[in-house]
Amino acid sequence: MNIPHEEEARTAARLKAALAPAPAFTAREVRSRFAARLSAVAAHPERVPIELAGRKLEARRGGTVLAAALKNGVRLMHVCGARTLCATCRFKVGSGAENLTPMRRQEKVSLRYHLSFDPRTRLACQARVLGPIEIEPMFPLCGDLPRD
Numbered sequence: 001m002n003i004p005h006e007e008e009a010r011t012a013a014r015l016k017a018a019l020a021p022a023p024a025f026t027a028r029e030v031r032s033r034f035a036a037r038l039s040a041v042a043a044h045p046e047r048v049p050i051e052l053a054g055r056k057l058e059a060r061r062g063g064t065v066l067a068a069a070l071k072n073g074v075r076l077m078h079v080c081g082a083r084t085l086c087a088t089c090r091f092k093v094g095s096g097a098e099n100l101t102p103m104r105r106q107e108k109v110s111l112r113y114h115l116s117f118d119p120r121t122r123l124a125c126q127a128r129v130l131g132p133i134e135i136e137p138m139f140p141l142c143g144d145l146p147r148d
Contacts, residue, residue, distance in 0.1 A: 011116075038137055045061075048130060050132065050135070055072075058072065062128055065122075065135065066078055066124040074144060075143070076142070077141075077142055078124065087114040090122070092121055092138060096132050101128040103127075
């Protein structure tokens, strides 16, 4: 397969940029960035930070974990289309289980049917985010959604 010379040059430039050392920040710059992030978070109390498979995302307070993943461009498996049937969107809660809505009967039935008896296992299509959580999907992520 022949790659045009321009594309090779662009690829080499991107690789060099990726390998360049990260710029060092002074203590003042770090404080300034932290203060800016803190005020941005305070300005949007409806946004909740979540960590999904090591990725830091933002969820809408009261929205499902599945919706948060999809809105942030992460493909989380959900074969049945979020109808509580397949349990392919199962995840294990690392921390913040108290920041999810209580499990409803339909979710419990689906998890039992799929032999998931661990109380820290939830369905992303049903669990609604109320506060910060750290979770790990039971099935591998399906890649990233394309950004427009």
